[in-house]
Amino acid sequence: GEDVEQSLFLSVREGDSSVINCTYTDSSSTYLYWYKQEPGAGLQLLTYIFSNMDMKQDQRLTVLLNKKDKHLSLRIADTQTGDSAIYFCAETLLEGFKTIFGAGTRLFVKA
């Protein structure tokens, strides 16, 4: 089946690390993504990872993929108030190249 699940809320203090988790169910997924949505805006691609990778790092962002458990995480180091947004996990299915999004995790950063 096609499903992507995320927790709905996460609250952290400014300067701490944030870890947003996601589970997906389709083993044929090859490409997984994290998108960020700020208020009143569309989704913005943050990063993507191929399923043959375990980790990808890009400045303050670290993506970890556990393909065996179908678990994807996004770690934001030194979280800032500007990181407050909704973060969407997504997978692209090989069949038809359809992209499935999770419901999004709303990150609150307390100053």
Place this chain on the structure above:
Amino acid sequence: DARVTQTPRHKVTEMGQEVTMRCQPILGHNTVFWYRQTMMQGLELLAYFRNRAPLDDSGMPKDRFSAEMPDATLATLKIQPSEPRDSAVYFCASGLPLGGLYGYTFGSGTRLTVV
């Protein structure tokens, strides 16, 4: 920066009226998606096109919704007649060949309110 342009940004209409939302994908992107976002349902895929041909519109209520790409620079989503439950933010997204495997670029959305 290349961007996906959606018009209008906001639309308020009365129940029963026709609504047309427009999207200009990024030049060279051959995959175009329409999504709807609500608090209750989250982000729902309505339809997507590749090379202007509709590939999947199973997420769209076909009795009232229609999606077309009259040319490579324009995608439209039409609702006729509109209902209050159609109130949502509608996003268009476009991607490169290979189904946008490197991710999609989203427009800023059309916020639709049907009263």
